[in-house]
Amino acid sequence: MEVITIETPQLGDRTYLVHDGASGVVIDPQRDTDRVEKAIADAGVRITHVAETHIHNDYVTGGLQLAKDHGAAYLVNAADDVPYSRQPISDGDTVQVGTLTLRAVATPGHTHHHLSYIISDGDREAVFSGGSLLYGSVGRTDLVSEQDTVPLTHHQYASVRRLVAEADEDAGLYPTHGFGSFCSSGPATGADSSTIGEQLRDNHALTDQDEDHFVRELIHNLTAYPSYYAHMAPINKAGPTPPNLEVPGSLAPEELRSRLEQGEWVVDLRNRVAFANHHFSGSASFEYGDGTKFTAFLGWVLPWDEQLTLVGERQDIENAIRDLSRIGIDNPDAAIGSGPDELAPAAPTSSYPVVGWDEVLRKPEGEAILDVRRTDEYEDSRIEGAVNIPLHELLRRMDQVPAGRLWVHCGSGYRASIAASLLQRAGRDVVHIDAEFGGAEKAGLKMADD
Known part of the structure; x- marks a missing residue:
């Protein structure tokens, strides 16, 4: 068994390709599946299954499209009411992926119908825990509704304990969330890998023997999460379409100026100091770059489903379009260039210290x-x-x-x-x-x- 990780650090999530050298399953793919396709091609395997641990709250899934593209079975919890064709899977069900055996384990808590998967190959096991058991903590339990938070937190406590009881201590642990994602809760670690045994020793959800104390502490420590989360589950339940990752043609100076004058959302991707020194009046600064959480903050701060115009260099715009597609923000327009003087010299500009x-x-x-x-x-x-x-x-x-x-x-x-x-x-x-x-x-x- 080989596990290949496809990271999305912009959202703090991971997708996994698991294969036996010939057949494979993809777990929790992001919407931009071309990255997964490259991993599949590089591995030289055939995808027979695509599996979701849950209906995601923090990104738009690429699972449905990936399964269609490969003629693969799409594993989604039987309890989830979805309009598209899938292979329903429930607690205890097993699926063969070549020589690999995938077993579903019900782990409610992050969502009501959350599943984890234990994949075995001979005497080796790997646990794919989605938003259930994370490195050092668990997935947050307040994303469904306020009234569900307390019962889901109790479920989360029981779920992770059941999950570790059903897996080998030396099994590798592969969560989807928890790498800077707002979907994690509690004192999540910065670890890059872990095992079930390590979590048994170090994870507060497994070391705290007082369930009520765990529930109180986890809920008390929950922080605010992005408002765009409210739109993710409905999109995923309806069945997402493939993203359009093409960079549009650059707006003419007159059109860009008109949009600024009309108060439309013009988003400047340049370095924040460069923006402060000289920018279009009425534009908003969302610096694009590694470690900035650009996607999360733009989706959280700006009104949902309003037309965006991205301003910046072509590579930043191309990357931003991809990142935004992962949270369902599609087809932004673009003004491609180094700054106001190049893009619309006649448009009013501003600055601040x-x-x-x-x-x-x-x-x-x-x-x-x-x-x-x-x-x-x-x-x-x-x-x-x-x-x-x-x-x-x-x-x-x-x-x-x-x-x-x-x-x-x-x-x-x-x-x-x-x-x-x-x-x-x-x-x-x-x-x-x-x-x-x-x-x-x-x-x-x-x-x-x-």
């Missing part, structure tokens, strides 16, 4: 510091007197933003850059604090006592 913590120490008295981190981050540690409006709430809470000039910060500078651009777009005077939050106290800013 970018500073570090030393400059904040010298800010005029009475000008507000706006903290756009999540509420839990703010409550854990904050600058004395700072006002907290989380980035994902900013557009609907503009009327609560303090008057006057605003000094905007977050944990690293990335979210603050988005917030500063949105505030300026709304007519506010802003200063972008592009600095790690941990440096504020070191620079001499006073932190709140409580």
Whole structure:
């Protein structure tokens, strides 16, 4: 048995190709299946099955299309009501994939109908746990509904214990979520691999012998998650279409200027400091790059299902189109170039200052510091007197933003850059604090006592 991992670090998820050298199964494929197709071709195997652990909340699946393309059986929980053809699978069912045996294990908790899969090849086992057992923690349990959260958390506690009881301790563990995904909960580790035995020793869901304590602690520590999650399960249940990953032709300068003047969403992908120094008036800064969580924040912050125009270099636009397709944002338009002077020289431009913590120490008295981190981050540690409006709430809470000039910060500078651009777009005077939050106290800013 060979397990090939196809990572999607932008969303903190993994897809797996598992094969015996001739036949294989793909587990939890993302919508852009060309990456999976390459892995299949490189392995030289035939795909007989595609399996979903659950109807995903954080991305659009490519499972249905991949199964069609390969004439493969599409394994989806029999309890899920879907309109498309699939091979229903339930707890305890087994499927042969060449010499591999795949067994479904019901692991409700992340969702009601969540399945994990134990795949065996002779005396070797591998566990594919989706959003159930993660490295160091478990998948979050509050994505279905508020009223379901407590019972699902109890289910999650029981599910992961049942899963490890049915697997060998030396079995490799292969979760879908938990690599920076908002679908994880609790103290997830940064590990790149693990086994069932390691989780038995280290995972709080397995070491905490008090179920009620586990439930209370997990729910207490759940943080906000992206609003676009609400759209993922309906898309996946309906049966997603293949994405259009083609880069459109670049907009003419007059059309780009018209969209800015009409208040449409024009998203600038350039470096956040370059944006602050010179950008189209009315545009929004969503820097594209490794480690930025561009996809999650754009899908979380901007209104759903409104036309987007992406501004930036061709490679960034191409990558952004792919990333956005994974959360169901399709067919954005594009203005391809290095900046405003090239793309629409006659369009109005703006700028705002970018500073570090030393400059904040010298800010005029009475000008507000706006903290756009999540509420839990703010409550854990904050600058004395700072006002907290989380980035994902900013557009609907503009009327609560303090008057006057605003000094905007977050944990690293990335979210603050988005917030500063949105505030300026709304007519506010802003200063972008592009600095790690941990440096504020070191620079001499006073932190709140409580």
